[in-house]
Amino acid sequence: MLASNKWQGALYSLVLVIIIWQVLSCLLKIPIIPSPATVFINIVDIFSSKVQIHLLYSLGRILGGIALSIFIGVPLGFLMGYFDKVDKLLSPLVYFTYPVPKIALLPIIMLLFGLGEASKLIMIVLIVIFQIIITSRDAVKGIPPEIFRSLQSLGANRLQVFKEVIIPASMADVLTATRLALGTAVSILFFTETFGTQYGMGYFIMDAWMRVNYLDMYAGIVILSLMGFLLFTIIDLQERRISSWR
Amino acid sequence: MIEIKDLVVKYRHKEQETVALDRINLRIAAGDIYTFIGPSGCGKSTLLYVLSGILKEYTGKVTIDGHGIDPKTQRIGLILQNYGLLPWQNVYHNITLGIRIKNGQQVLDDYGQYILEQLGIESLLHRYPKELSGGQQQRVAIARAFILQPDLLLMDEPFSALDAINREELQDLFLRIWRENNVTTAFITHSVDEALYLGSKIVVFSAAPGRILEVVDNPCFRLDNLRFRDEYYDMCMQLRKILDKG
Numbered sequence: 001m002l003a004s005n006k007w008q009g010a011l012y013s014l015v016l017v018i019i020i021w022q023v024l025s026c027l028l029k030i031p032i033i034p035s036p037a038t039v040f041i042n043i044v045d046i047f048s049s050k051v052q053i054h055l056l057y058s059l060g061r062i063l064g065g066i067a068l069s070i071f072i073g074v075p076l077g078f079l080m081g082y083f084d085k086v087d088k089l090l091s092p093l094v095y096f097t098y099p100v101p102k103i104a105l106l107p108i109i110m111l112l113f114g115l116g117e118a119s120k121l122i123m124i125v126l127i128v129i130f131q132i133i134i135t136s137r138d139a140v141k142g143i144p145p146e147i148f149r150s151l152q153s154l155g156a157n158r159l160q161v162f163k164e165v166i167i168p169a170s171m172a173d174v175l176t177a178t179r180l181a182l183g184t185a186v187s188i189l190f191f192t193e194t195f196g197t198q199y200g201m202g203y204f205i206m207d208a209w210m211r212v213n214y215l216d217m218y219a220g221i222v223i224l225s226l227m228g229f230l231l232f233t234i235i236d237l238q239e240r241r242i243s244s245w246r
Numbered sequence: 247m248i249e250i251k252d253l254v255v256k257y258r259h260k261e262q263e264t265v266a267l268d269r270i271n272l273r274i275a276a277g278d279i280y281t282f283i284g285p286s287g288c289g290k291s292t293l294l295y296v297l298s299g300i301l302k303e304y305t306g307k308v309t310i311d312g313h314g315i316d317p318k319t320q321r322i323g324l325i326l327q328n329y330g331l332l333p334w335q336n337v338y339h340n341i342t343l344g345i346r347i348k349n350g351q352q353v354l355d356d357y358g359q360y361i362l363e364q365l366g367i368e369s370l371l372h373r374y375p376k377e378l379s380g381g382q383q384q385r386v387a388i389a390r391a392f393i394l395q396p397d398l399l400l401m402d403e404p405f406s407a408l409d410a411i412n413r414e415e416l417q418d419l420f421l422r423i424w425r426e427n428n429v430t431t432a433f434i435t436h437s438v439d440e441a442l443y444l445g446s447k448i449v450v451f452s453a454a455p456g457r458i459l460e461v462v463d464n465p466c467f468r469l470d471n472l473r474f475r476d477e478y479y480d481m482c483m484q485l486r487k488i489l490d491k492g
Contacts, residue, residue, distance in 0.1 A: 146330050147330060147332060149298070149300050149326070149330065150326070150330035150332075152317060153299060153300060153317050153323075153400070154344055155320075155348070160347050164346075164347075168332075169334060244374070245375075246333075
């Protein structure tokens with residue numbers, strides 16, 4: 001019931017956006033707002049010849065960034081949630097750096113790690129990881145003590161406690177955090193791709209803009225948005241699958 | 247056999263020290279079932295946490311069959327008032343938690359299957375705890391404890407969250423399975439009726455700090471149709487008198 005409502009909502013907003021877009025383009029009749037139909041036809045025309053490679057680059061960077069963030073952030077959050085000493089040591093650091101707008105660090109990252117892939121990946125990780133660290137820490141802290149008691153009385157070792165309790169109890173929350181951070185991550189991706197690369201949706205859009213090719217530019221924007229939506233949906237579905245016990 | 251000698255447990259909260267258990271001396275013979283009764287806050291649960299190896303800060307000596315308490319080597323079944331089930335695992339995985347941790351055994355054996363049938367939960371294996379009633383959840387917790395084939399069974403007011411009909415049904419069911427297995431059992435309750443119904447001996451606690459007022463032999467244990475007999479009412483009166491004096 002809830003799932004079908006969500007899909008209906010997504011479809012409804014898509015149709016609404018296209019209608020507004022169509023109306024604006026009919027009213028204004030200027031080349032910087034082409035009609036949706038021409039943009040969609042253009043996407044079909046240029047996708048495999050021009051856009052595909054850029055999409056793959058962007059997708060690779062964002063998936064790599066998310067994977068790396070989960071890989072580093074989840075264990076760190078677990079340790080902070082499970083061991084009070086680790087939490088006391090790291091929490092101030094996380095809280096202090098959390099509100100710093102990471103995009104402002106881009107120049108430093110690029111100076112340190114060059115203009116290549118590394119700094120793009122690091123920027124995405126910087127955006128996503130804090131949310132993941134804090135969420136996984138809080139998820140562990142929120143596990144009721146009786147559950148640990150049951151395992152203690154069974155003589156479970158730490159590894160078993162992590163496997164049976166900590167990981168399953170917090171995975172759904174970690175995915176929620178990832179999903180919420182995804183929007184910012186895509187914006188950052190776009191921004192970093194306008195520097196020091198000739199591949200990626202960011203580059204493609206800015207390049208089309210410079211060449212005054214508005215049809216290609218719109219095609220790029222639509223595809224980047226769809227990519228974001230698709231990732232969002234995939235995480236959302238996984239989230240629901242994992243948290244079926246709730 | 248469980249031997250408790252001069253057990254003292256103190257809780258430290260800020261500067262204040264509270265005595266939870268004061269010089270407890272008790273022997274529970276192997277294969278016997280003792281019920282513990284006393285006013286709330288008298289330290290009954292504390293005693294259970296000591297026996298299950300969860301609470302390690304105490305003075306005095308506590309041994310199971312001559313060995314100090316160690317959940318890693320001993321098999322301890324713990325059943326709590328709020329069931330202690332893992333909400334993210336279905337009934338099957340919850341039931342096999344004990345044997346997974348103790349024996350590395352993933353699959354239920356014939357004995358496990360028999361226990362499931364006895365408890366009437368063999369059709370619930372794929373459900374999650376939130377999809378079960380309180381009575382069903384407690385059946386799952388009892389199944390988990392018995393399937394472990396424990397040396398010692400510890401129960402902390404396991405039936406007190408259930409309604410009267412469910413409670414009496416589960417008490418009977420528990421007794422039936424217990425008689426087939428004769429596990430050494432410590433059963434904590436706040437109900438005089440339950441203490442008489444399930445305990446071969448009844449340990450009466452004083453109000454805080456917890457001391458043993460008396461260990462009463464229960465002639466009613468193993469009598470049929472207990473609740474309809476005069477002995478039962480005599481024992482009720484006797485227990486209440488001891489509790490009132492304390």
